[in-house]
Amino acid sequence: MKKCSDLVFRYMRVDHLPQIWCPGCGNGILMRYVAAAIDDLKLEREKVVIVSGIGCSSRAAGYLDFNTIHTTHGRAIPFATGIKLARPELEVIVITGDGDCTAIGGNHLIHAARRNMELTVIVFNNNIYGMTGGQYSPTTPTGEYGTTAPYGNIDRQFDIPLLAAAAGASYTARGSAYHTQQTIKVIRDGIANPGFSLIDCLSPCPTYYGRKNKKGSAVDMMKYQRDHGITQTQWDKLSEEERKDKFIIGQLTKNDYPGYTAIYRQIIEKKRENTENKDRK
Amino acid sequence: MSRSVLMQGNEACVEGALAAGMRFFAGYPITPSTEIAEACAVRLPQVGGVFIQMEDEIAGLAAVIGASVAGKKAMTATSGPGFSLKQENIGYASLAEIPCVIVDVQRCGPSTGMPTSPAQGDLMQARWGTHGDHPVIAVSPSGVQEVYSLAIRCFNLSEKYRTPVIFLMDEIVGHMREGIVIPDPDSYEVINRPLSGVSGINKTCFHVDPGEWVPRMAPFGDGERYNITGLIHDESGFPTNDHDTARKLMERLFQKISCNYDDIVQVENDMMEDAEIAVVCFGGTARAAKEAIREARSHGIRAGMFRPVTVWPFPEKELRGWIPQLKKIIMAEHNAGQMLREVQRVTEGRLPISFIGKIDGTLIRPDEILQKINEANNEKMQ
Numbered sequence: 001m002k003k004c005s006d007l008v009f010r011y012m013r014v015d016h017l018p019q020i021w022c023p024g025c026g027n028g029i030l031m032r033y034v035a036a037a038i039d040d041l042k043l044e045r046e047k048v049v050i051v052s053g054i055g056c057s058s059r060a061a062g063y064l065d066f067n068t069i070h071t072t073h074g075r076a077i078p079f080a081t082g083i084k085l086a087r088p089e090l091e092v093i094v095i096t097g098d099g100d101c102t103a104i105g106g107n108h109l110i111h112a113a114r115r116n117m118e119l120t121v122i123v124f125n126n127n128i129y130g131m132t133g134g135q136y137s138p139t140t141p142t143g144e145y146g147t148t149a150p151y152g153n154i155d156r157q158f159d160i161p162l163l164a165a166a167a168g169a170s171y172t173a174r175g176s177a178y179h180t181q182q183t184i185k186v187i188r189d190g191i192a193n194p195g196f197s198l199i200d201c202l203s204p205c206p207t208y209y210g211r212k213n214k215k216g217s218a219v220d221m222m223k224y225q226r227d228h229g230i231t232q233t234q235w236d237k238l239s240e241e242e243r244k245d246k247f248i249i250g251q252l253t254k255n256d257y258p259g260y261t262a263i264y265r266q267i268i269e270k271k272r273e274n275t276e277n278k279d280r281k
Numbered sequence: 282m283s284r285s286v287l288m289q290g291n292e293a294c295v296e297g298a299l300a301a302g303m304r305f306f307a308g309y310p311i312t313p314s315t316e317i318a319e320a321c322a323v324r325l326p327q328v329g330g331v332f333i334q335m336e337d338e339i340a341g342l343a344a345v346i347g348a349s350v351a352g353k354k355a356m357t358a359t360s361g362p363g364f365s366l367k368q369e370n371i372g373y374a375s376l377a378e379i380p381c382v383i384v385d386v387q388r389c390g391p392s393t394g395m396p397t398s399p400a401q402g403d404l405m406q407a408r409w410g411t412h413g414d415h416p417v418i419a420v421s422p423s424g425v426q427e428v429y430s431l432a433i434r435c436f437n438l439s440e441k442y443r444t445p446v447i448f449l450m451d452e453i454v455g456h457m458r459e460g461i462v463i464p465d466p467d468s469y470e471v472i473n474r475p476l477s478g479v480s481g482i483n484k485t486c487f488h489v490d491p492g493e494w495v496p497r498m499a500p501f502g503d504g505e506r507y508n509i510t511g512l513i514h515d516e517s518g519f520p521t522n523d524h525d526t527a528r529k530l531m532e533r534l535f536q537k538i539s540c541n542y543d544d545i546v547q548v549e550n551d552m553m554e555d556a557e558i559a560v561v562c563f564g565g566t567a568r569a570a571k572e573a574i575r576e577a578r579s580h581g582i583r584a585g586m587f588r589p590v591t592v593w594p595f596p597e598k599e600l601r602g603w604i605p606q607l608k609k610i611i612m613a614e615h616n617a618g619q620m621l622r623e624v625q626r627v628t629e630g631r632l633p634i635s636f637i638g639k640i641d642g643t644l645i646r647p648d649e650i651l652q653k654i655n656e657a658n659n660e661k662m663q
């Protein structure tokens with residue numbers, strides 16, 4: 001693996017660093033994992049597009065030295081869909097937050113998954129709305145606190161990969177800021193997967209989620225990820241009770257359903273031919 | 282070679298757009314615009330383009346902006362409730378300067394209203410619909426032939442000025458069927474966005490060269506690397522909170538439209554040369570207005586029609602030019618007085634204005650306009 005500084009100089013817009021994130025935020029770590037995965041895959045840099053929505057997490061696009069577009073809140077996936085359909089040869093990666101992706105953008109998520117659109121969606125999931133100051137999100141656990149859940153959150157929580165897989169995503173996985181190797185691997189596999197890939201990346205937000213919920217320091221939050229993230233094999237051996245506060249790190253689901261632009265290309269080829277033949281007659 | 286065909290307004294919109302080079306459409310079905318999506322679904326793959334039906338109108342425009350960023354001329358079409366949903370991303374395209382065409386085939390009423398009935402109640406929404414101050418170009422056709430030619434023009438303006446252009450149709454023209462002439466491709470101009478041709482990192486992707494109005498664009502994937510954002514940004518495409526930079530950017534966005542007013546604004550003057558009474562209208566309403574002024578002329582009344590083809594920016598210079606010779610203006614529109622406000626603003630009380638506005642889904646009839654013309658003519662005699 002490349003040294004962190006190599007990746008920074010190679011793939012980040014260093015004149016725009018330091019980034020805006022708080023000390024201890026998981027987003028910077030996850031951004032490096034994205035760069036490392038792209039580096040591993042030796043993708044041609046001009047062919048990579050990073051699309052983001054709005055939120056702390058979505059600021060990542062601006063720091064990455066590719067074609068980058070920071071869009072509107074919740075809409076990164078449909079913007080990315082347009083880019084991919086217009087130029088299927090591009091590698092289109094979406095970086096989004098849990099709110100961006102599953103609250104305001106939830107409808108776009110399930111439909112892009114249903115179409116198996118060839119995108120890689122990487123969610124920096126901090127269980128809260130960071131940018132707007134700590135309101136509960138669709139991944140805030142029931143009973144926990146946010147500025148808009150002063151008496152405890154009564155909503156139930158989305159399991160984002162499960163949601164995406166049910167909607168039709170051909171690859172889903174989970175990583176975390178703590179699990180370096182595993183997370184780089186699932187991002188890499190997600191990008192390499194031809195269809196719709198969703199990677200849920202757990203990101204500590206010590207400033208809001210941590211503080212509101214007494215999760216301790218940024219280091220404590222990383223330790224939590226270390227102690228509660230397990231492999232599928234370990235998971236399979238646990239009882240329902242033992243699984244309660246654990247989560248699987250690694251690939252979750254995979255199938256080889258064909259991607260949308262690949263199918264649409266066939267329509268274009270057929271219709272073009274028909275039209276040209278007709279014109280010739 | 283030109284050829285004659287019978288065509289519906291919505292179909293002509295698609296054929297005109299294709300002639301302008303549209304190769305991407307994303308939208309969501311809604312009456313009375315649906316035929317545009319349907320025709321795009323058939324036609325785009327035939328020319329190597331892409332159609333997609335998205336999950337809603339917001340996604341439709343988002344995908345269109347994405348496709349445009351990747352170098353395709355792209356369009357979406359909607360109506361009423363869908364036009365409301367487009368608004369946030371219209372602002373995005375405006376600030377990030379992404380060319381795209383948004384067709385709004387206006388229908389009656391707020392909310393779901395009367396989906397199959399005509400109206401022109403989105404005139405002000407086309408101007409002010411997205412939040413924050415922003416410039417706008419909106420163009421409104423009055424018949425099927427013009428739908429075709431103005432669809433090309435919308436793309437040309439959008440590409441040239443790197444701005445979203447609103448093609449403000451209405452149910453009248455959208456569902457009208459007429460014989461039209463499909464012009465020879467050599468007979469009209471097709472404009473493409475100015476390209477930068479930089480490769481590698483571009484740290485000045487939003488820099489404007491002297492003598493130009495917009496930054497040169499680089500389609501994603503063509504070899505240049507840069508950032509696009511809907512935040513106020515500097516020349517490098519990066520967000521900034523610097524007030525000087527913000528002011529300069531906003532000034533340029535307004536000026537690229539206002540300083541090119543003569544290139545952007547088009548009007549139709551019908552029998553205006555010696556007119557004393559002007560019927561002002563836009564879009565499909567022009568059909569009734571033309572009939573009425575012809576009838577009035579046959580009785581020796583000097584009536585004419587003034588029609589903004591470009592509705593935004595409002596053709597104030599052209600309207601102002603007619604004021605000295607006019608005795609009265611009759612404003613006819615299918616709304617509660619949206620263009621009327623502009624006409625009042627421009628005429629500054631120097632002329633009496635009578636108003637015909639319909640918001641019940643029925644059409645303004647030629648005889649209703651004629652009656653107002655006759656009244657105006659009688660007042661003049663007194």
Ligand SMILES: Cc1ncc(C[n+]2csc(CCOP(=O)(O)OP(=O)(O)O)c2C)c(N)n1
Pocket residue numbers: 054055056057058073096097098099100101124126128129130131132137
């Ligand atoms: C249409 C719209 N609604 C609301 C907002 C305000 N807003 C900005 S970011 C955000 C939430 C971000 O949460 P998340 O996506 O989880 O990202 P995070 O900041 O936690 O990384 C909200 C509500 C907005 N920008 N646009």
Ligand code: SF4
Pocket residue numbers: 020021022024025026027056057126130131204205206207208209
């Ligand atoms: S508020 Fe939370 S998510 Fe946002 S930068 Fe700070 S720590 Fe990170």
